[in-house]
Amino acid sequence: MKTFLNVLEKKFDLLEIDQEVSTILEASKILRKYPKKTILLQNMKESDIPVISGICNTREKIALSLNCKVEEIISKITEAMDNPLPIKKVHKISKPYTTSKADLSKLPILTHYKRDGGPYITSGVIIAKNPESGIPNASIHRMLVLDKNLLTVRIVPRHLYTYNQLAEKQGKNLEVAIAIGIDPATLLATTTSIPINANEMEVANHFHRGELKLMQGENVDLQVPEAEIILEGEILAGERASEGPFVDLTDTYDIVRQEPVIKVEKMHIKEDPLYHAIFPSGFEHRLLQGLPQEPRIYQAVQNTVPLVKNVLLTEGGCCWLHAVVSIKKQTPGDGKNVMMAALAAHPSLKHVVVVDEDINIFNPEEVEYAMSTRVKGDDDLLIVPKARGSSLDPSALADGTTTKVGVDATKPLDKKEKFERVSLSE
Ligand code: MN
Numbered sequence: 001m002k003t004f005l006n007v008l009e010k011k012f013d014l015l016e017i018d019q020e021v022s023t024i025l026e027a028s029k030i031l032r033k034y035p036k037k038t039i040l041l042q043n044m045k046e047s048d049i050p051v052i053s054g055i056c057n058t059r060e061k062i063a064l065s066l067n068c069k070v071e072e073i074i075s076k077i078t079e080a081m082d083n084p085l086p087i088k089k090v091h092k093i094s095k096p097y098t099t100s101k102a103d104l105s106k107l108p109i110l111t112h113y114k115r116d117g118g119p120y121i122t123s124g125v126i127i128a129k130n131p132e133s134g135i136p137n138a139s140i141h142r143m144l145v146l147d148k149n150l151l152t153v154r155i156v157p158r159h160l161y162t163y164n165q166l167a168e169k170q171g172k173n174l175e176v177a178i179a180i181g182i183d184p185a186t187l188l189a190t191t192t193s194i195p196i197n198a199n200e201m202e203v204a205n206h207f208h209r210g211e212l213k214l215m216q217g218e219n220v221d222l223q224v225p226e227a228e229i230i231l232e233g234e235i236l237a238g239e240r241a242s243e244g245p246f247v248d249l250t251d252t253y254d255i256v257r258q259e260p261v262i263k264v265e266k267m268h269i270k271e272d273p274l275y276h277a278i279f280p281s282g283f284e285h286r287l288l289q290g291l292p293q294e295p296r297i298y299q300a301v302q303n304t305v306p307l308v309k310n311v312l313l314t315e316g317g318c319c320w321l322h323a324v325v326s327i328k329k330q331t332p333g334d335g336k337n338v339m340m341a342a343l344a345a346h347p348s349l350k351h352v353v354v355v356d357e358d359i360n361i362f363n364p365e366e367v368e369y370a371m372s373t374r375v376k377g378d379d380d381l382l383i384v385p386k387a388r389g390s391s392l393d394p395s396a397l398a399d400g401t402t403t404k405v406g407v408d409a410t411k412p413l414d415k416k417e418k419f420e421r422v423s424l425s426e
Contacts (some may be wrong), residue, residue, distance in 0.1 A: 188358025290319025
Protein backbone atom coordinates (compact mmCIF):
# COMPACT_ATOMS: atom_id res chain seq x y z
CA MET A 1 0.00 0.00 0.00
CA LYS A 2 2.94 2.33 0.69
CA THR A 3 3.94 2.24 -2.98
CA PHE A 4 0.47 3.37 -3.98
CA LEU A 5 0.51 6.04 -1.30
CA ASN A 6 3.70 7.49 -2.81
CA VAL A 7 2.07 7.66 -6.24
CA LEU A 8 -1.04 9.18 -4.67
CA GLU A 9 0.94 11.80 -2.81
CA LYS A 10 2.45 13.11 -6.04
CA LYS A 11 -0.95 13.65 -7.68
CA PHE A 12 -3.29 14.49 -4.81
CA ASP A 13 -3.22 16.34 -1.52
CA LEU A 14 -2.22 14.25 1.44
CA LEU A 15 -3.37 15.77 4.71
CA GLU A 16 -0.92 14.78 7.41
CA ILE A 17 -1.93 15.39 11.01
CA ASP A 18 0.79 15.22 13.63
CA GLN A 19 -1.15 16.16 16.74
CA GLU A 20 -2.40 13.37 19.01
CA VAL A 21 -5.79 12.00 17.99
CA SER A 22 -7.94 9.49 19.87
CA THR A 23 -9.44 6.47 18.09
CA ILE A 24 -12.65 7.15 20.00
CA LEU A 25 -14.74 9.70 18.04
CA GLU A 26 -11.82 12.15 17.51
CA ALA A 27 -10.36 10.57 14.39
CA SER A 28 -13.81 10.26 12.82
CA LYS A 29 -14.40 14.01 13.29
CA ILE A 30 -11.37 14.71 11.09
CA LEU A 31 -12.34 12.08 8.51
CA ARG A 32 -15.84 13.51 8.24
CA LYS A 33 -14.52 17.05 7.87
CA TYR A 34 -12.39 16.19 4.81
CA PRO A 35 -14.45 13.59 2.89
CA LYS A 36 -12.38 13.69 -0.31
CA LYS A 37 -8.87 14.01 1.12
CA THR A 38 -6.37 11.28 1.84
CA ILE A 39 -5.65 11.63 5.55
CA LEU A 40 -2.71 10.35 7.54
CA LEU A 41 -3.13 10.50 11.31
CA GLN A 42 0.44 10.10 12.53
CA ASN A 43 -0.06 10.16 16.27
CA MET A 44 -2.80 7.96 17.64
CA LYS A 45 -3.44 8.15 21.37
CA GLU A 46 -4.22 4.46 21.89
CA SER A 47 -1.75 2.86 19.48
CA ASP A 48 1.74 3.20 17.97
CA ILE A 49 0.33 2.59 14.50
CA PRO A 50 -0.71 5.58 12.34
CA VAL A 51 -4.10 5.63 10.59
CA ILE A 52 -4.55 6.17 6.86
CA SER A 53 -7.94 6.89 5.31
CA GLY A 54 -9.26 7.99 1.92
CA ILE A 55 -6.83 6.20 -0.40
CA CYS A 56 -9.72 5.51 -2.79
CA ASN A 57 -12.42 8.03 -1.85
CA THR A 58 -12.65 9.59 -5.33
CA ARG A 59 -13.00 8.08 -8.81
CA GLU A 60 -9.79 9.85 -9.78
CA LYS A 61 -7.81 7.96 -7.13
CA ILE A 62 -9.42 4.66 -8.14
CA ALA A 63 -8.64 5.34 -11.79
CA LEU A 64 -5.03 6.00 -10.78
CA SER A 65 -4.85 2.66 -8.98
CA LEU A 66 -6.29 0.87 -12.04
CA ASN A 67 -4.04 2.82 -14.38
CA CYS A 68 -6.91 4.23 -16.46
CA LYS A 69 -9.14 7.26 -16.92
CA VAL A 70 -12.27 7.81 -14.81
CA GLU A 71 -14.52 6.99 -17.80
CA GLU A 72 -12.68 3.70 -18.29
CA ILE A 73 -13.15 2.27 -14.76
CA ILE A 74 -16.14 0.12 -15.80
CA SER A 75 -14.32 -1.46 -18.72
CA LYS A 76 -11.23 -2.07 -16.57
CA ILE A 77 -13.29 -3.88 -13.93
CA THR A 78 -15.17 -5.88 -16.57
CA GLU A 79 -11.93 -6.89 -18.26
CA ALA A 80 -10.43 -8.10 -14.96
CA MET A 81 -13.60 -10.00 -13.96
CA ASP A 82 -13.67 -11.73 -17.36
CA ASN A 83 -9.96 -12.57 -17.32
CA PRO A 84 -8.89 -13.72 -13.86
CA LEU A 85 -5.16 -14.35 -13.78
CA PRO A 86 -3.89 -17.37 -11.77
CA ILE A 87 -1.23 -16.65 -9.17
CA LYS A 88 1.87 -18.78 -9.29
CA LYS A 89 4.12 -17.58 -6.53
CA VAL A 90 3.20 -17.54 -2.85
CA HIS A 91 5.59 -16.00 -0.32
CA LYS A 92 6.31 -16.90 3.28
CA ILE A 93 5.38 -14.33 5.91
CA SER A 94 8.81 -13.18 7.02
CA LYS A 95 10.70 -9.89 7.33
CA PRO A 96 9.56 -7.05 7.36
CA TYR A 97 6.69 -8.68 9.29
CA THR A 98 6.73 -9.25 13.03
CA THR A 99 4.55 -12.08 14.27
CA SER A 100 2.90 -12.25 17.68
CA LYS A 101 -0.12 -13.56 19.54
CA ALA A 102 -3.17 -11.60 18.41
CA ASP A 103 -3.94 -8.53 20.47
CA LEU A 104 -6.42 -6.20 18.78
CA SER A 105 -5.87 -3.53 21.45
CA LYS A 106 -2.50 -2.80 19.78
CA LEU A 107 -4.31 -1.59 16.63
CA PRO A 108 -5.86 1.89 16.25
CA ILE A 109 -9.35 0.55 15.56
CA LEU A 110 -11.75 3.50 15.38
CA THR A 111 -15.03 4.10 17.13
CA HIS A 112 -16.74 6.31 14.54
CA TYR A 113 -20.05 7.53 15.94
CA LYS A 114 -21.57 7.87 19.39
CA ARG A 115 -24.27 5.22 18.98
CA ASP A 116 -21.93 2.66 17.35
CA GLY A 117 -21.71 -0.82 18.88
CA GLY A 118 -18.02 -0.16 19.56
CA PRO A 119 -14.71 0.00 17.68
CA TYR A 120 -15.00 -1.37 14.14
CA ILE A 121 -12.45 -2.74 11.69
CA THR A 122 -13.79 -1.38 8.38
CA SER A 123 -11.13 -2.25 5.78
CA GLY A 124 -10.59 -5.91 6.71
CA VAL A 125 -10.61 -8.37 3.82
CA ILE A 126 -11.54 -11.84 5.02
CA ILE A 127 -9.97 -14.76 3.17
CA ALA A 128 -11.51 -18.22 3.59
CA LYS A 129 -11.73 -21.48 1.67
CA ASN A 130 -14.86 -23.36 0.65
CA PRO A 131 -14.81 -26.41 3.01
CA GLU A 132 -15.99 -28.64 0.13
CA SER A 133 -14.37 -27.32 -3.05
CA GLY A 134 -11.35 -25.57 -1.50
CA ILE A 135 -11.97 -22.49 -3.67
CA PRO A 136 -10.87 -19.33 -1.85
CA ASN A 137 -13.01 -16.26 -1.29
CA ALA A 138 -11.96 -12.73 -0.39
CA SER A 139 -14.49 -10.14 0.74
CA ILE A 140 -14.59 -6.99 2.89
CA HIS A 141 -16.62 -7.20 6.08
CA ARG A 142 -17.11 -4.84 8.98
CA MET A 143 -15.97 -6.36 12.26
CA LEU A 144 -16.89 -5.19 15.73
CA VAL A 145 -14.24 -5.69 18.40
CA LEU A 146 -15.60 -7.71 21.33
CA ASP A 147 -12.30 -8.39 23.09
CA LYS A 148 -8.53 -8.51 22.52
CA ASN A 149 -8.93 -11.55 20.28
CA LEU A 150 -12.65 -11.65 19.49
CA LEU A 151 -14.66 -10.00 16.73
CA THR A 152 -18.21 -10.26 15.53
CA VAL A 153 -18.54 -9.96 11.78
CA ARG A 154 -21.44 -8.90 9.55
CA ILE A 155 -21.77 -11.53 6.83
CA VAL A 156 -24.49 -10.95 4.22
CA PRO A 157 -25.73 -14.10 2.45
CA ARG A 158 -23.05 -14.42 -0.23
CA HIS A 159 -19.92 -16.54 -0.58
CA LEU A 160 -18.39 -16.31 2.90
CA TYR A 161 -21.85 -16.91 4.36
CA THR A 162 -22.18 -20.11 2.31
CA TYR A 163 -18.68 -21.28 3.30
CA ASN A 164 -19.46 -20.70 6.97
CA GLN A 165 -22.75 -22.57 6.69
CA LEU A 166 -20.96 -25.54 5.10
CA ALA A 167 -18.37 -25.54 7.89
CA GLU A 168 -21.05 -25.28 10.59
CA LYS A 169 -22.92 -28.21 9.05
CA GLN A 170 -19.75 -30.28 9.50
CA GLY A 171 -19.50 -28.92 13.06
CA LYS A 172 -16.16 -27.29 12.21
CA ASN A 173 -14.71 -23.83 12.68
CA LEU A 174 -13.88 -21.99 9.45
CA GLU A 175 -10.26 -20.87 9.12
CA VAL A 176 -9.90 -17.22 8.15
CA ALA A 177 -7.18 -14.70 7.49
CA ILE A 178 -7.89 -10.98 7.69
CA ALA A 179 -5.85 -8.51 5.62
CA ILE A 180 -5.88 -4.86 6.69
CA GLY A 181 -4.15 -2.15 4.67
CA ILE A 182 -4.07 -3.29 1.05
CA ASP A 183 -3.96 -1.29 -2.18
CA PRO A 184 -7.19 0.03 -3.79
CA ALA A 185 -7.08 -2.26 -6.86
CA THR A 186 -6.94 -5.39 -4.69
CA LEU A 187 -9.64 -3.98 -2.39
CA LEU A 188 -11.85 -3.31 -5.40
CA ALA A 189 -11.36 -6.89 -6.63
CA THR A 190 -12.71 -8.19 -3.32
CA THR A 191 -15.97 -6.29 -3.80
CA THR A 192 -16.73 -7.59 -7.32
CA SER A 193 -19.69 -9.95 -7.69
CA ILE A 194 -17.94 -12.81 -9.46
CA PRO A 195 -19.33 -16.39 -9.30
CA ILE A 196 -18.72 -18.45 -6.15
CA ASN A 197 -16.30 -20.76 -7.99
CA ALA A 198 -14.08 -17.85 -9.08
CA ASN A 199 -11.24 -16.38 -7.00
CA GLU A 200 -11.25 -12.64 -6.28
CA MET A 201 -7.46 -12.66 -5.87
CA GLU A 202 -7.12 -13.68 -9.53
CA VAL A 203 -9.20 -10.62 -10.47
CA ALA A 204 -6.83 -8.55 -8.32
CA ASN A 205 -3.89 -10.22 -10.04
CA HIS A 206 -5.26 -9.07 -13.40
CA PHE A 207 -5.35 -5.48 -12.09
CA HIS A 208 -1.72 -5.96 -11.02
CA ARG A 209 -0.70 -7.47 -14.39
CA GLY A 210 0.36 -10.73 -12.78
CA GLU A 211 2.41 -9.07 -10.03
CA LEU A 212 0.06 -9.56 -7.08
CA LYS A 213 1.95 -10.82 -4.04
CA LEU A 214 0.27 -13.47 -1.90
CA MET A 215 1.51 -14.61 1.50
CA GLN A 216 1.03 -18.08 2.97
CA GLY A 217 -0.72 -18.15 6.36
CA GLU A 218 1.12 -19.90 9.19
CA ASN A 219 -1.69 -21.33 11.31
CA VAL A 220 -4.24 -21.31 8.50
CA ASP A 221 -3.87 -22.86 5.05
CA LEU A 222 -4.83 -19.66 3.24
CA GLN A 223 -3.09 -17.25 0.89
CA VAL A 224 -3.40 -13.62 1.88
CA PRO A 225 -2.67 -10.53 -0.22
CA GLU A 226 0.29 -8.51 0.98
CA ALA A 227 -1.09 -6.19 3.64
CA GLU A 228 0.10 -3.88 6.39
CA ILE A 229 -1.51 -6.14 9.00
CA ILE A 230 -2.49 -9.82 8.66
CA LEU A 231 -4.60 -11.60 11.27
CA GLU A 232 -5.15 -15.35 11.42
CA GLY A 233 -7.98 -17.09 13.19
CA GLU A 234 -11.28 -18.88 12.74
CA ILE A 235 -15.01 -18.32 12.69
CA LEU A 236 -16.35 -20.28 15.67
CA ALA A 237 -18.98 -22.85 14.63
CA GLY A 238 -22.41 -22.02 16.01
CA GLU A 239 -21.27 -18.91 17.94
CA ARG A 240 -23.22 -15.67 17.50
CA ALA A 241 -22.93 -12.24 19.09
CA SER A 242 -24.65 -8.87 18.68
CA GLU A 243 -23.28 -6.88 15.74
CA GLY A 244 -24.16 -3.17 15.49
CA PRO A 245 -25.36 -0.51 15.55
CA PHE A 246 -23.20 0.61 12.62
CA VAL A 247 -23.59 3.50 10.17
CA ASP A 248 -24.05 2.15 6.67
CA LEU A 249 -23.42 3.78 3.29
CA THR A 250 -26.74 5.64 3.43
CA ASP A 251 -25.38 7.64 6.40
CA THR A 252 -28.06 6.07 8.60
CA TYR A 253 -27.85 3.40 11.29
CA ASP A 254 -28.10 -0.27 10.42
CA ILE A 255 -29.83 -2.50 12.96
CA VAL A 256 -28.26 -4.86 15.52
CA ARG A 257 -28.13 -8.50 14.40
CA GLN A 258 -26.79 -11.77 15.78
CA GLU A 259 -23.73 -12.49 13.66
CA PRO A 260 -20.80 -14.98 13.62
CA VAL A 261 -17.80 -14.62 15.92
CA ILE A 262 -14.14 -14.73 14.88
CA LYS A 263 -11.42 -15.80 17.30
CA VAL A 264 -8.11 -14.26 16.23
CA GLU A 265 -4.98 -16.25 17.12
CA LYS A 266 -2.04 -14.67 15.35
CA MET A 267 -1.06 -11.23 14.16
CA HIS A 268 1.59 -10.26 11.58
CA ILE A 269 2.49 -6.58 11.43
CA LYS A 270 4.75 -5.00 8.81
CA GLU A 271 7.58 -2.70 9.72
CA ASP A 272 6.31 0.94 9.92
CA PRO A 273 2.74 -0.16 9.38
CA LEU A 274 -0.29 1.90 8.44
CA TYR A 275 -3.75 0.97 9.64
CA HIS A 276 -6.35 1.63 6.96
CA ALA A 277 -9.68 2.96 8.26
CA ILE A 278 -12.55 3.18 5.78
CA PHE A 279 -14.87 5.83 7.17
CA PRO A 280 -18.46 4.47 7.41
CA SER A 281 -20.75 6.19 4.86
CA GLY A 282 -17.76 8.13 3.47
CA PHE A 283 -16.93 8.16 -0.22
CA GLU A 284 -14.36 5.37 0.18
CA HIS A 285 -17.05 3.11 1.63
CA ARG A 286 -19.59 4.10 -1.03
CA LEU A 287 -17.25 3.73 -4.01
CA LEU A 288 -15.82 0.38 -2.94
CA GLN A 289 -19.29 -1.04 -2.44
CA GLY A 290 -20.99 0.57 -5.42
CA LEU A 291 -18.40 0.66 -8.20
CA PRO A 292 -18.39 -3.08 -8.90
CA GLN A 293 -22.16 -2.89 -9.55
CA GLU A 294 -21.66 -0.46 -12.43
CA PRO A 295 -20.33 -3.10 -14.89
CA ARG A 296 -23.41 -5.25 -14.19
CA ILE A 297 -25.74 -2.35 -14.98
CA TYR A 298 -23.67 -1.47 -18.05
CA GLN A 299 -23.93 -5.00 -19.44
CA ALA A 300 -27.69 -5.24 -18.85
CA VAL A 301 -28.27 -1.87 -20.51
CA GLN A 302 -26.07 -2.82 -23.44
CA ASN A 303 -28.22 -5.89 -24.08
CA THR A 304 -31.18 -3.51 -24.46
CA VAL A 305 -29.73 -0.50 -26.26
CA PRO A 306 -26.49 -1.16 -28.12
CA LEU A 307 -24.94 2.29 -27.85
CA VAL A 308 -24.38 2.84 -24.13
CA LYS A 309 -21.83 5.50 -23.32
CA ASN A 310 -21.46 5.16 -19.57
CA VAL A 311 -23.11 4.20 -16.29
CA LEU A 312 -22.69 5.84 -12.92
CA LEU A 313 -23.96 5.09 -9.43
CA THR A 314 -23.75 8.64 -8.14
CA GLU A 315 -21.90 9.58 -4.96
CA GLY A 316 -24.92 11.65 -3.85
CA GLY A 317 -27.07 8.53 -4.24
CA CYS A 318 -24.65 6.70 -1.90
CA CYS A 319 -23.20 4.86 -4.96
CA TRP A 320 -26.07 2.47 -4.42
CA LEU A 321 -29.56 3.95 -4.87
CA HIS A 322 -29.23 6.34 -7.84
CA ALA A 323 -27.89 5.62 -11.31
CA VAL A 324 -27.33 7.79 -14.34
CA VAL A 325 -26.96 6.14 -17.75
CA SER A 326 -25.88 7.94 -20.91
CA ILE A 327 -26.82 6.46 -24.29
CA LYS A 328 -26.84 7.29 -27.97
CA LYS A 329 -30.59 7.24 -28.50
CA GLN A 330 -31.57 5.69 -31.81
CA THR A 331 -35.28 4.87 -31.58
CA PRO A 332 -38.20 6.31 -29.57
CA GLY A 333 -38.61 4.51 -26.26
CA ASP A 334 -34.92 3.67 -25.86
CA GLY A 335 -34.84 5.70 -22.65
CA LYS A 336 -37.65 3.66 -21.07
CA ASN A 337 -36.09 0.32 -22.01
CA VAL A 338 -32.80 1.44 -20.48
CA MET A 339 -34.56 2.31 -17.22
CA MET A 340 -36.10 -1.14 -16.97
CA ALA A 341 -32.82 -2.88 -17.73
CA ALA A 342 -30.90 -0.81 -15.16
CA LEU A 343 -33.50 -1.29 -12.43
CA ALA A 344 -33.50 -5.06 -13.01
CA ALA A 345 -29.70 -5.37 -13.14
CA HIS A 346 -29.06 -3.83 -9.70
CA PRO A 347 -32.01 -4.75 -7.46
CA SER A 348 -31.05 -2.15 -4.84
CA LEU A 349 -31.36 0.64 -7.39
CA LYS A 350 -34.21 3.02 -6.62
CA HIS A 351 -33.94 5.87 -9.12
CA VAL A 352 -32.41 5.92 -12.58
CA VAL A 353 -31.94 8.87 -14.92
CA VAL A 354 -31.24 8.25 -18.61
CA VAL A 355 -29.50 11.01 -20.58
CA ASP A 356 -28.10 11.54 -24.08
CA GLU A 357 -24.43 11.17 -24.84
CA ASP A 358 -23.85 14.96 -24.84
CA ILE A 359 -24.33 14.98 -21.06
CA ASN A 360 -21.27 14.34 -18.89
CA ILE A 361 -22.76 12.03 -16.27
CA PHE A 362 -19.80 12.58 -13.93
CA ASN A 363 -20.99 16.18 -13.47
CA PRO A 364 -24.20 16.40 -11.37
CA GLU A 365 -24.96 19.88 -12.77
CA GLU A 366 -25.04 18.48 -16.31
CA VAL A 367 -27.42 15.73 -15.22
CA GLU A 368 -29.69 18.29 -13.57
CA TYR A 369 -29.52 20.37 -16.76
CA ALA A 370 -30.83 17.39 -18.74
CA MET A 371 -33.57 16.78 -16.18
CA SER A 372 -34.66 20.41 -16.23
CA THR A 373 -34.69 20.94 -19.99
CA ARG A 374 -35.52 17.52 -21.44
CA VAL A 375 -38.05 16.01 -19.01
CA LYS A 376 -41.83 16.41 -19.18
CA GLY A 377 -43.29 14.86 -16.06
CA ASP A 378 -46.34 13.23 -17.63
CA ASP A 379 -44.36 11.60 -20.47
CA ASP A 380 -40.96 10.82 -19.12
CA LEU A 381 -41.44 9.15 -15.74
CA LEU A 382 -41.70 5.46 -15.03
CA ILE A 383 -43.02 4.59 -11.58
CA VAL A 384 -42.93 1.00 -10.34
CA PRO A 385 -44.52 0.63 -6.90
CA LYS A 386 -43.93 -2.34 -4.60
CA ALA A 387 -40.72 -3.60 -6.20
CA ARG A 388 -37.95 -5.24 -4.19
CA GLY A 389 -35.47 -2.61 -3.05
CA SER A 390 -32.41 -2.10 -0.90
CA SER A 391 -32.42 -3.14 2.76
CA LEU A 392 -30.33 0.00 3.33
CA ASP A 393 -33.02 2.35 1.98
CA PRO A 394 -34.70 4.09 4.94
CA SER A 395 -37.83 4.71 2.83
CA ALA A 396 -38.36 1.02 1.98
CA LEU A 397 -41.46 -0.63 3.44
CA ALA A 398 -41.26 -3.23 6.21
CA ASP A 399 -41.65 -6.05 3.65
CA GLY A 400 -38.53 -4.85 1.79
CA THR A 401 -40.37 -3.31 -1.15
CA THR A 402 -40.08 0.23 -2.39
CA THR A 403 -41.11 2.40 -5.33
CA LYS A 404 -38.70 2.57 -8.26
CA VAL A 405 -38.59 5.64 -10.44
CA GLY A 406 -37.08 6.06 -13.88
CA VAL A 407 -36.56 9.48 -15.44
CA ASP A 408 -36.12 9.68 -19.21
CA ALA A 409 -34.07 12.84 -19.71
CA THR A 410 -33.20 12.08 -23.32
CA LYS A 411 -34.23 14.41 -26.15
CA PRO A 412 -37.31 13.43 -28.17
CA LEU A 413 -36.01 12.27 -31.56
CA ASP A 414 -38.68 14.13 -33.57
CA LYS A 415 -37.80 17.65 -32.33
CA LYS A 416 -34.11 17.26 -31.73
CA GLU A 417 -33.10 20.71 -33.02
CA LYS A 418 -35.23 22.39 -30.33
CA PHE A 419 -33.12 20.69 -27.69
CA GLU A 420 -29.73 21.01 -29.33
CA ARG A 421 -27.22 22.77 -27.09
CA VAL A 422 -25.36 25.63 -28.70
CA SER A 423 -21.82 25.15 -29.70
CA LEU A 424 -19.16 27.83 -30.29
CA SER A 425 -18.19 26.15 -33.51
CA GLU A 426 -21.61 26.75 -35.10
MN1 MN B 1 -16.12 -15.37 -4.02
